[in-house]
Amino acid sequence: MAEAGDPTLEQGLLANPENQLTYTGDGSVDFSGNPVVKEKTGRWKACPFILGNECCERLAYYGISTNLVTYLTKKLHDGNSSAARNVTTWQGTCYLTPLIGAILADAYWGRYWTIATFSTIYFIGMSVLTLSASVPMLMPPSCEGAICPEASPLQYTVFFLGLYLIALGTGGIKPCVSSFGADQFDDTDPAERIQKGSFFNWFYFSINIGALISSSFLVWVQDNLGWGLGFGIPTVFMGLAIISFFAGTSLYRFQKPGGSPITRVCQVVAATLRKWNAPVPEDSSLLYELADGVSAIEGSRQLEHTDELRCLDKAATITDLDVKEDSFNNPWRVCTVTQVEELKILHPGPNSQEVHRQGEGLFRAPADG
Known part of the structure; x- marks a missing residue:
């Protein structure tokens, strides 16, 4: 008897014209590795969970990056040039780490487990960063007049540990979320191929909504209500992103890793x-x-x-x-x-x-x- 996920089983299902109306024609499978039923999986049933994940993740990312120079100069007492260098180095790392996520997703783990793994790393990084801005011993003393004490090695270490865990997490997620959303639409079905184009419109809309909230509301919170709360809110949203992603597991369509x-x-x-x-x-x-x-x-x-x-x-x-x-x-x-x-x-x-x-x-x- 053919096992779940057996290519022979999949080809037999798709070769039958009656099954072509039931199963996807692009080789996608469910979480257990079985051919997926069109009416029960993918499409707009699954997309809200993916879009929610992306919106919350972008809100978390921009909640950190938008005002990071201000935090470095005002709270860690970095000089302007040092703060700018640290921020650009971190942002550059955020755009290099997607190579890691892309290779792991394509060759080994698949997009689902890559997103799940790096989202968890992301959340840990956000939590560490929030602690560094909330726990008194992890923050340098406030300035007294023109004298601003430098952050200690421990304080710098905890802060940058959280920051670069975020860089690793966002890099693992970046190359996978949009592609995982595209996997929810069967390219062999003309109607679903059209729906895929609409998905990308909503995907970038979700990115911009997250960025808008971060660049306005979260910046105000950080400047007026404190950095612990300002970093804590995007940490909560990153937790919501993970919950949103896992909540749709039974509805997702999965593509098997095809090698690097x-x-x-x-x-x-x-x-x-x-x-x-x-x-x-x-x-x-x-x-x-x-x-x-x-x-x-x-x-x-x-x-x-x-x-x-x-x-x-x-x-x-x-x-x-x-x-x-x-x-x-x-x-x-x-x-x-x-x-x-x-x-x-x-x-x-x-x-x-x-x-x-x-x-x-x-x-x-x-x-x-």
Whole structure:
């Protein structure tokens, strides 16, 4: 008997025309790894939980970043240049850590568990930061006239520990939330494909609502009612973001991790260089691709061949040496058309819009903010 999540079971379900009206056609599964029923999962049933998570997370992030220079100068008694340097370094880290989240989500954990894990790290960082602004021993004494005592090493350590846990947390979440929302819509269903476009409108609306509240109300709280409360409120909202995310678990559609795109890109480049002198066949059907519509990228479908960057097609060209050495199971020597087209997606050529539409979800840029 086929087990839950078995590809043979999924293909059998989707191959039956009656089941195509019931199950999604994009290979998505439920939390247990079984094919999902369209009417019971995904779409706008699941999206409010994801949008709520994003709104609360952005409110928490901007609740910290918007007024951070003021906190460093007025409460930790940093100089202006030092405070500006610390803030820009932290913000730069926030935009580098998404590489970690993207690789973990695509290759190992999947987007759901990546979001769950890094949201927890985020919340811990927010809690530490709130403590650093609330517990007297973790704060330097107030200025007396022109004399402002410097923060102690312990006080700096606790503050920056919380701050960089937040940087790690937000980086893990950034590349996953928008893509996880997109996973709730079946690209093989024309109606759901249209709904996906509407989801992104609401997604960015949620970002802006969170940013607006932080940049106005929370800044006022921090300046007038105290930093403990000013950091505590976004900490509560980060807790609500986690609750919102987990509350929708039974309604979510999940895509299985398909391996790291970075590894696949390196494989295409390596295979291309190995066969640099090999001629590319004029007939694209002679290029290597898996049979029966199976994609080399787990959880995704095959991509159609395009005429852009034909030099990369060398990676999918079958040579006599490949046949002799039976290299078809070695992606460092022979890549599929789908792998090659995944790399072509990065090229902003005349067909890039169509290629990107076909490959949506393979390469995922971090959400803005």
